[in-house]
Every structure is written in C-alpha cells, then in structure tokens.
Amino acid sequence: MSIKQFSLPDVGEGLTEAEIVTWLVKRGDIVEVNQAIVEIETAKSLVELPSPFAGEVHELHAVAGETVDVGNPIISIETGETGTTDTSPTPVEEALPAMETGEDPKLLVGYGAREIGTHRRRRKVKGKVPAERPSVAPMRAVGGPPKASPPVRKLAKDLGLDLAAITPTGEDGVRTRADILKASAGTESIAAGQDSPGAGTDVADNDELRIPIKGVRKHTAAAMVKSAFTAPHVTEFVSADVTKSLELLQQVGQRRDFRDVKLTPLTFVAKAFLKALRDTPEANSRWDDAAQEIVQMRKVNLGIAAATPRGLVVPNIKGAETLSLKELALEINALGSAAREGKTPQTAMAGGTVTLTNIGVFGIDTGTPILNPGETAILAVGTVRRMPWVIQDEEGERLGIRSVLQLAISFDHRVMDGQQGSRLLADTAAIMTEPGLSLL
Amino acid sequence: MNDEPISLLNAGGSFTSSPELPFETDSTDVLALYNDMLMARTVDTEAIALQRQGELGLWPSMLGQEAAQIGAAHALLPRDIVFPTYREHGVAWCRGVDPVDLLGLFRGTTLGGWNPTENNFNLYTLVIGAQTLHAVGYAMGILRDGDVGTGDPDRDRAVLVFLGDGALSEGETNEAFVWAAAQHLPVVFFCQNNQWAISAPYSVQSRVSVAQRAQGYGFKGVRVDGNDVFACLAATREALAAARAGQGPTLIEALTYRRNPHTTSDDDGRYRTLAENDAWAALDPIDRLRTYLQSTGLLNDANVEDISRRGKALAEHLRSGCRALPVPGHASPFQNTYAELPDELERQMNEHLEFVEAAE
Numbered sequence: 187m188s189i190k191q192f193s194l195p196d197v198g199e200g201l202t203e204a205e206i207v208t209w210l211v212k213r214g215d216i217v218e219v220n221q222a223i224v225e226i227e228t229a230k231s232l233v234e235l236p237s238p239f240a241g242e243v244h245e246l247h248a249v250a251g252e253t254v255d256v257g258n259p260i261i262s263i264e265t266g267e268t269g270t271t272d273t274s275p276t277p278v279e280e281a282l283p284a285m286e287t288g289e290d291p292k293l294l295v296g297y298g299a300r301e302i303g304t305h306r307r308r309r310k311v312k313g314k315v316p317a318e319r320p321s322v323a324p325m326r327a328v329g330g331p332p333k334a335s336p337p338v339r340k341l342a343k344d345l346g347l348d349l350a351a352i353t354p355t356g357e358d359g360v361r362t363r364a365d366i367l368k369a370s371a372g373t374e375s376i377a378a379g380q381d382s383p384g385a386g387t388d389v390a391d392n393d394e395l396r397i398p399i400k401g402v403r404k405h406t407a408a409a410m411v412k413s414a415f416t417a418p419h420v421t422e423f424v425s426a427d428v429t430k431s432l433e434l435l436q437q438v439g440q441r442r443d444f445r446d447v448k449l450t451p452l453t454f455v456a457k458a459f460l461k462a463l464r465d466t467p468e469a470n471s472r473w474d475d476a477a478q479e480i481v482q483m484r485k486v487n488l489g490i491a492a493a494t495p496r497g498l499v500v501p502n503i504k505g506a507e508t509l510s511l512k513e514l515a516l517e518i519n520a521l522g523s524a525a526r527e528g529k530t531p532q533t534a535m536a537g538g539t540v541t542l543t544n545i546g547v548f549g550i551d552t553g554t555p556i557l558n559p560g561e562t563a564i565l566a567v568g569t570v571r572r573m574p575w576v577i578q579d580e581e582g583e584r585l586g587i588r589s590v591l592q593l594a595i596s597f598d599h600r601v602m603d604g605q606q607g608s609r610l611l612a613d614t615a616a617i618m619t620e621p622g623l624s625l626l
Numbered sequence: 627m628n629d630e631p632i633s634l635l636n637a638g639g640s641f642t643s644s645p646e647l648p649f650e651t652d653s654t655d656v657l658a659l660y661n662d663m664l665m666a667r668t669v670d671t672e673a674i675a676l677q678r679q680g681e682l683g684l685w686p687s688m689l690g691q692e693a694a695q696i697g698a699a700h701a702l703l704p705r706d707i708v709f710p711t712y713r714e715h716g717v718a719w720c721r722g723v724d725p726v727d728l729l730g731l732f733r734g735t736t737l738g739g740w741n742p743t744e745n746n747f748n749l750y751t752l753v754i755g756a757q758t759l760h761a762v763g764y765a766m767g768i769l770r771d772g773d774v775g776t777g778d779p780d781r782d783r784a785v786l787v788f789l790g791d792g793a794l795s796e797g798e799t800n801e802a803f804v805w806a807a808a809q810h811l812p813v814v815f816f817c818q819n820n821q822w823a824i825s826a827p828y829s830v831q832s833r834v835s836v837a838q839r840a841q842g843y844g845f846k847g848v849r850v851d852g853n854d855v856f857a858c859l860a861a862t863r864e865a866l867a868a869a870r871a872g873q874g875p876t877l878i879e880a881l882t883y884r885r886n887p888h889t890t891s892d893d894d895g896r897y898r899t900l901a902e903n904d905a906w907a908a909l910d911p912i913d914r915l916r917t918y919l920q921s922t923g924l925l926n927d928a929n930v931e932d933i934s935r936r937g938k939a940l941a942e943h944l945r946s947g948c949r950a951l952p953v954p955g956h957a958s959p960f961q962n963t964y965a966e967l968p969d970e971l972e973r974q975m976n977e978h979l980e981f982v983e984a985a986e
Contacts, residue, residue: 192679193680194680195677195678195679195680195681196680196683197677197678197680197890197891198890198891199683199684199891219945220672220675230891230892230893231887231892231893231895232893233678234678235678235679236675236678236679237679238679238681529895529896531896531897532896
C-alpha cells in the first residue's frame, strides 16, 4: 500500500495559485485514473482536475473556498500499489497504426497490427531529480530599505502608508500586496502566519460564520480601499421631476423600431449624463499621479455597475457618447445580461472612464457612491417615486403628484471642483426634467 | 462560386456520392479510418488529463477535428511530406509518430520531439502560418529534384501543409500562396477552418470563404465538410494526385469546429456560447462514421472490443510514457542548434557545463 499525493498543478502557464471551488470526492471514496476530483478556479478559468491515481481518497488537504499555492498537495490517495511509481512506459505496438509501403496503394494507413519496427521506444530513464531549491533564507531583520515590488510600493504610496512600518510576510522580508491592504485596513496587529489558508474556516462555534475573502469580493474590497483612500470624494445630490422623461420613455417604447428594446429610466439618465458630459469633459478624465497630469479622455467608456451572483462588476460601454438612444439601450442590456451570466468579456472590464450605478433597482432613493478606481466621476441613480412636488407654471405655484428621481454624483476633488461637479449634475437633472433640452 | 461545403457522409451517417468529388467507399479501409479517429481522440483526451495533472504545461486540443485530420492523412503516400501546425495530433498518429513524442514539446523536455525525416512528418510549428513557407520551400526542392509529373508512381511526391483559419491573415501564408501559384508547386494547403482563431471568429477575418481565396492567387480551392472523413479524404487524395502530377497547388478548406478551448490555458466561455458548441457536438465526425459502419455491417462486437482495448492500451502508454520522458541534459540546447557543433558554440557549451557543475 502506498499513499500518493497530488499537488496543485499550474494549469494555465504561469499561475501561482488557484481556489478550490468544489470537491467532487470525499475521504473514503474510490477514484479511478482521470476521474474528475475537484473543480478549481484560477485567474484564467474554472477547471476540473482529473485524478492521476486510482485508489481510495485518504485525505483532502484543502477545503472548498481555500486558495492554494501551486505545488502544494491538495489530495492524498491510497493506491493499491506497493513501492514507488513505476514509470516504465507501457508498450503500445499494437495500438499504433501501420503505414503501407506500397503493395496496396489505396490503403495507406491501416488499423491492422502490422509491424513497422521504426518506432523508437523510450526506455525507462533514471530520472535525474532536479536539485532541491535552497530553503528560504531567514528573514533579514535589519539593513537596507524595506523590500517590496514596484506595484506594491505604489499601492503603499497611494494609500499614504510607510512601507518600513508594515510587517512583511513574504519570503525574505518582502512586503506583499496583502500586507499593505491589511495595514491599510488597520488590522496590522494580526501576526503573520495566523491567517494561513484554511484558518478562516475553522468555525469555533455556531455563533459566527467566517467567510473567506476571495474572488470578486476580494477584488472589490481592494478596489474600494484604493479608491476611497486615494481620491478625495465629494458627493452632491439633486432631486428632479422626471415626469416628462417618463412620458417620453413610454412614447419611444411604443415605436416599431423600439419594439424589442428594453427601455428604462436608466437608459434616459445615461443618455442625459452623456450629453451633460460634453459640457463638463473634466469629469471624463483621470489623475495621473506619476506624470503629474490630468488625462482627459476624448471617448466616453461608460461603466455600468452590475450586481451579479458573483458580486459587483463594472463592465463598460466603449465610445458611449457616439451611440443613439436605441444603441445605448441595447448595449446596457447586453452588458447586464452578460455580467449576470458571468460572461463579461475582459475587454469590457477594462478602460472605463466614468460610471453609472443604478441603486434605484433596489428601491433606494440615493447614496454616496465610491469612484471606480482611476475614474473622476460616478453617478448614482435612485428609484423613481411618485411624490408631492411644487409645480411652477404660468398659473403660479401649486402642489401636484409627480415622478421624482434623485441623482447623486461623487467626484474626485483633485481633478475638479464643486463648480464643474455641480454643473454636470444640474445639467443631467435638467435634461431629465425637460428632455426637450437635449435638442439644444 | 458555389460555396456550400461538399458533403459525402452527412451528419446522420449516410453516404451520398457527389458529382463534384468522386469517391468510392471501397477505395479505402473505412474501419481503419474509424480506428484512427478514435485513437486520435484518445491521445487528445489523455493529453488534456495529463495537463490537468501538471504533467504538461499546455495542450492544444483537436476535439471535433478528427475527420479532417484522419481523412487528409489517409490520402498521403509514405514519401509525401507533411508540415503540421501544433494541433495535428491525428495526422501525427497516422504518420506513425509515437504520441508520447508529441508530449515532449508540451512538457518542456524537448524543442522538437521526433525525427522529421523518419516519418516525413515535420516538427510542430507554433508560429502561426510559418510552416506554409517551409512547405513551399520544400516543394521547390521536390520540383528541382524532378520528382513531379514523371508519371512514375514510385517517384512523384507532394507536400501537404496544414494551417488554421487564423493563419490566413498572416503575411507568411499569403506569401506562400503567391509563391506556390507562381512556381506551380506540388503543394496542397489543407486549412482546417475551425472557425475560431483563439477568440477571433472567422467572420472578423474575411468576407469570403477560405476556399474562395485560392481563386485570387490562381489555383483551385475546394470547400468540404470538415466533419466528413470521406469528403476530407477524397478532396485531399484528388489534390495530392494533382500536385504529384505537376498540376500545381490546391487549397482545401475543411469546415469544422474546435470544440475545446484554444489550449488548456484558454477559457472559451468568455467569447462564445455553449449553444454553438452543442450544435457542433451534434455534428460529431466519429458518431456519424460509427452510424455508417453499423448500417453497413462493418462494425461488429469483435472489432468494437478490439478498438476499445487498443484505446485503453494507448492511454496507458501515454500516461506512463509522459512521466518517463527524459529530462534534457544541460548540453542539449548547444548540441541541437547546428548539424555540426561550431567551435565557438562548443566553447560556450563547455563553459556552461562547468558553470552548472560548479553550482551543483
């Protein structure tokens, strides 16, 4: 009897880790060679791993949800064999095809077990075991500047943290991205090592459920921390009577060419916002700290925040300012359904310049959105409510029931000021109130 | 130009002759075609598993392209030469290359894996379209050797070069087309249009079919159902015969579908739908040949059992053979660059070996 370990392979050319999504076997199960045993998620895709051994599952070394480094054992299987793996290849003469040599030119490759004799057989090779890597050098306590890779240095700088004051957990005293994020979240006091993989799922009692931070949650958290502590946010609010917009929405929706298009108030807000952006291009730019420049983008890649079963994603519509209302509606819907199915193409996730977040779908009036990292403005769209409203016309002032929408904009105060932010918000609201203004 | 792919064996497994592409089913060993398609699929399935087990760095799957490859390969004579891409596992199998040798390149133990002259099967080429230039160069050599159009069935030979739809947009491929036409070379371009150049669909590459392009260069283009092993065999056989007879090049488009991701490192869910994949799975080349064989009584319990046994033996051969592939020595990059090791490189090799020894 021997127990063999299967270590997490690099299934995608240069991956360093993967998350265990689902175990398809459990301890005591009998598995066959190539039977799918576990589903893992890498940075590239979701992959099922087949067992290299046949036998009985002896132990699973990682739990679902855990992120495992490539090369670490994930399962032990008790095989019926004794001793070490026999690596001598099985001869396969009879399975190999034979090539005709001429007697019968119509039959050129055959299925018969003809001897061809030209196949070189590999002999068992006494594998030359590569030299063991030197064990990790002890962490240096003193001397030299703090170690970290350039992106990690930048992150620390962006977050305003002193590298030297952060406890390193990486090899050879290197500060990792996780160290920086932990420090910025103020939990630096947790000693290194205590947060080893798997520790998070050891539930002491039933009073608390510990959920590993991973996947989209992990990325969202990092992005939000980065954004919130880099760009000084200003948030402004406005309430608008959008009754006329809703009437127009209904009219447009009845047109033949809009028959199969899903129109929502969000479509109109997006259109109004894009129109307003033309007069406030400052909002469609980014702060390039390294170059000490504000980079204004000529195209608007409009991000739409979407809640999906896997978490929040913000795919964007490229060149949104050039789209007609119908094209915009179709793009928004396509983006949303792709996101919900987890099929957002990577290209749609990159290069966003400004973002809309539709909190109205949750029945919420308004909020203070956090900028998508690197962008200058984000507009939160609330729910449309029928509300008492002071109507002002030639007959004077009176109370009426109108459809009212709240809009909130957060912007990066490094890039622009209250004047520009207010103008953008007011212009957007004005078009929503009086959609005819968009003709101007 | 009629653009409908020529079909002889339809998805339901029934054979219909076509005036455009004469073919007699008794002109070949149909059971051998079936066996080879299944073995090719076994190699592919096993290699994917080995990659998932960490034994290979990468594997480009050919699932769904068995008919195109086995059909084309069965049209070859031993003295014809093949220039493959990196996905021609079925063709390699038919040429007699040990499938374990295919694994070395993807395990990182070799930059080649087999002797190209042993089976007239050139090494895998990873640079898209580069092999088309190697192929026309080789065909020029055949022409200069005078091994074309002699009428001697033991002398005339031709080049069969494989390419994918993605290669059509490469400069090399177009240069090769131009040159093959201008020189009237004994070469057959066999394009497996599997419709996806990694994530780019064929529709973003071209407004006409692959086969239609040949006309512009000045040679014949043929479009066949790439999941129909008879059509692929017949078209390649006809094209190779023409090439050997000195009638110049042909471009064959085998319209098929790559059912797995581009390689084991790719996630095709990001650019295409499952429904599209399902539609092509229903056109499986092996299923339709099995139906044909059953309907003609050529497949019986005994040979089904026989093929299954071969498949299992082949899978085990791949598993054990892969793990036993020799780790290359430190001198191998130097030794395999030139046919004869130049003095300067030998000096560098010795220096490197001393360095390695000192480090150990």
